[in-house]
Amino acid sequence: MPALNMGHSNDNETWKIIEEELSRPTIFKSRESLAPEYIPDKLPHREKEIKLLASAFKHLIISPGSFSQRVLLVGGVGVGKTVTARVFGREFARIARLKGYNLRYVHVNCHRNRTLYNVVAEIARQLEVPLPQRGLSVKEMYDAILWHLEENNIYAIITLDEFHYFASIAGSDAVYFIVRTYDDAIASLKRLNFIFISLDTSKLSLLDPSTESYLLKHMIRLKPYTSSELYDILKYRAKQAFYPGVVDDEVLKFIAEYEGSDKGGGGNARHAIEILLLAGDAAEHEGSDRVTIEHVRKAISKTSREIINISETILYSPLHELMILLAIIRLLRRTGQTYVKMGDVEREYEMVCEEFDQQPRRHTQVYGYIMNLKKANVIDARTSGKGLRGRTTLISIHYGPLDLLEQYVVDLIQKKISMKQSGRRR
Ligand SMILES: Nc1ncnc2c1ncn2[C@@H]1O[C@H](COP(=O)(O)OP(=O)(O)OP(=O)(O)O)[C@@H](O)[C@H]1O
Ligand SMILES: [Mg+2]
Structure with a gap:
């Protein structure tokens, strides 16, 4: 890449860092072809x-x-x-x-x-x-x-x-x-x-x-995909996404065996593709020109099957549903309990609203959002047995890790709010 000399001194540190980053070759031919919404031309095994x-x-x-x-x-x-x-x-x-x-x-x-x-x-x-x-x-x-x-x-x-x-x-x-x-x-x-x-x-x-x-x-x-089916799918998707020689068959086999239904995995193609993408990102980040099994291991440790599935489910959740979910996650993390009470969730939700500068919704609406999250299998909610102070709704999340989930939900909330604001400005 030609040096970008526009008459300024180009020997300062920041300039060098940026130039180096820009001129580094990428291993991705088409990273976007691994995005969840991308529709491939053919579907092996379908x-x-x-x-x-x-x-x-x-x-x-x-x-x-x-x-x-x-x-x-x-x-x-x-x-x-x-x-x-x-x-x-x-x-x-x-x-x-x-x-x-x-x-x-x-x-x-x-x-x-x-x-x-x-x-x-x-x-x-x-x-x-x-x-x-x-x-x-x-x-x-x-x-x-x-x-x-x-x-x-x-x-x-x-x-x-x-x-x-x-x-x-x-x-x-x-x-x-x-x-x-x-x-x-x-x-x-x-x-x-x-x-x-x-x-x-x-x-x-x-x-x-x-x-x-x-x-x-x-x-x-x-049916869920077997590891050999996933291997064919990954092979095809990797060919589109990476330059030749970047991802070996060994790497694809490793992911396919991890996720294949015959090897105890979920047989979930989304999860397999997400691992491939994250492994590619890890390789790129390190400046490596190949994706290795070690990069895949890193990617796997960063993903959780459930969080990937949930992240798709809540992508279209309304803002306040997400803020309630965030309140639930934070309470569960803070208390270390399996279940949290509806009343506590509502108080936490009000604090979340304050943090993001939003007007809290009323009780019945909050309850409705909680029921929606339950129907979408994002949370579990049940009524407690009759205790001293009457019945209450107990809410839980059965997957994790919660810190990753919290980060994901916070990002999504921020995105929604900024989209709303730019919509208003237009
Ligand atoms: N046979 C295949 N060949 C290539 N890519 C595939 C194949 N099957 C699934 N995929 C890819 O795997 C991902 C998940 O597939 P898809 O979204 O269709 O699953 P789904 O069954 O609708 O899941 P959900 O129940 O979560 O909605 C998508 O990125 C899709 O492009
Ligand atoms: Mg679907």
Whole structure:
């Protein structure tokens, strides 16, 4: 790299440090391709599932409008549910368009869009349905979507990701509203097809019985990855992310064996990829031109399977939910107890609000946020037995380490607040 001489003296220490850092070669060809939201071109070991999806939605190309398909995609954390639906949807829509059909793929994260209103509004937004400025009811918005599809001869595959979460938060009426595609009276409903993504099948009882049994028959279950499967996935992802020769097979095998379901790991691809990324960062930080097993060990010691999973879950949590979570973490750390009491959490939360210069929410809202955190499996909350001073809610967190979690939550809170402030300035 040419020396940046702009007429100033370039022999001072700070200048040298910065120049040295800038001219250091990087081992990453594309670090961003290891980010959780990145969608790869191919998915090793999900070929069978993609084939099943293609077969389920084939009618959209062979005889569009003949019926409305609904498929359930189920599997544990990090087994590729989201990415399989996205990659399938992207390619299927592309093929349909080449064949002259206007097919749209819509992916809605129900954790980010928690209410029926938000889910329907998000579908409308992604389908680019023109909506009037005045606020519409959910029903009016849904009708506008159907009308838009009919008018423009569009078919859509809509994925409702984290569907179990939507079902428990929005309730059975909301779920029924979304999936009431049995209503044959409205032909345009057949333009809507669904993929529901869920961690398990326990929330299906919220559907009407015929939809439930239909979905169970159209279920695609994704199994945790074995170490040899993870090795292939890591090999592919590492080839995209690093320059040749930076990561040996030995390193990839080490990570794959640590995480593979056959070796006692979770079979979680997200976790495996996160370890690879952190190991790469550690190598880069040390100025090493290769990623070694030692870097992987460092990365593993920094990660906790649960914290990685939780960090994705709370990414879209509202600010006050995060501040309540922070209060819980701090209390648990300070007291060293397994459980903390609701009342104490509320007092701690008020202090957190003060620290971040925010107005605390009322008791009922705080309670609601705590229940949401419980539903998302971030915390555990239960009612105490009747003691001298009546019942109270006891709250706990069953994973850790809490110091890492605390740091993560504080960062997220700061990000949310600064985003809010820059939004206000605009
Ligand atoms: N077969 C695969 N090939 C390449 N990358 C994969 C594969 N499966 C998963 N991944 C990657 O692993 C990560 C986790 O996958 P994904 O987010 O789809 O999991 P998930 O099942 O939706 O998890 P969660 O239940 O937490 O939402 C993503 O970065 C994804 O790109
Ligand atoms: Mg997912």
